[in-house]
Amino acid sequence: MNKKHQHVVPIGNKWGIKGEGNCRYTKIANTQREAAETARRIARNQQSELLIHGKDGRIRQKNSYGNDPFPPKG
Secondary structure, eight states: OOOOOEEEEEETTEEEEEETTOSSOSEEESSHHHHHHHHHHHHHHHTOEEEEEOTTSSEEEEEEOSOOOSSOOO
């Protein structure tokens, strides 16, 4: 399975879910919350990362659902 980070990004007054490197959106939702819930399920299924962007396009939240080392190094 190809693990792609899932991004929740603003599209006008809606929110899109886009796999990293994809040209098309996986889904377009009316709210950021709806998009984030769907993207979270995808990221968990693919064991990848979820990156939620704010209206300004900057990353405001990041969650990893992969095999991260615990405790973190450093």
